[in-house]
Amino acid sequence: MQKKKLLFVAAHPDDAEFCAGGLISAWSKAGHSVKILCLTNGNAGHHQMLADELARRRAKEARLSAEIVDAELEIWDQADGELVASIALRKQLIGCIRAFAPDLIVTHRVADYHPDHRATGQLVQDSAYLLQVPAIVPEHAAMQRMPAILLAYDRFQDPRPHRLDWVVDTKNHIETVLSMLACHQTQVFEWLPKIMRMTVHTDNKKGWLRKFYLAKPKAVAKAASSAGASNPSAETADLAFAEAFEVSEYGGRFDPSDFNFVDKNN
């Protein structure tokens, strides 16, 4: 079998799981290759821990999570909250994408509340065309075939809402995603409840995480169902949990049938 390669370009360790954990699980269970690339080390995502200690802890958490789906993991040593779409990082990203040669890249939209998510989306967008240009980052051969680029669902409305171009039914992957997310203890049990002013009872951590996580795939399923006939992937009337992706016009042609193992695996 020719393995298909999925590259999630994330701003932070845990973004891939929150944005596309179901897709990653489906991809991996079908025997295809996944790489999670985090452009920052996540060293600002805590209310008590110091940056270096946190970065080390988050790297371990991300590794444990990636192991669940047998994903390759790479974390860049960029400070959390300070990512900028620089030429240096663009070149680094071009080299990284060429070396992995993905069939599909998933990343953030450039309209997003977090500056690191925006910078990550911008870096992928800025790299896209240049992947084929041999004179740019000549130490890595230019790509002969452009990967498709998808942008993970977000709730932001300005300047326009996310387009649900590809909807993935994730009901059979919820438990895997929850196991992955539970690895990110500094986030799901410490920092996120703190910043969201929510109380997590120590005897019901998993229950809290389930409730917190499921809100998004439920909302996406609802949005996909109401998109109705205009969205052939969302025909399933009983869609309960879903992830949705917008096709970036800067990537190669996206044909869902190239990745039909994702649907078959549901």
Ligand SMILES: [Zn+2]
């Ligand atoms: Zn993030």
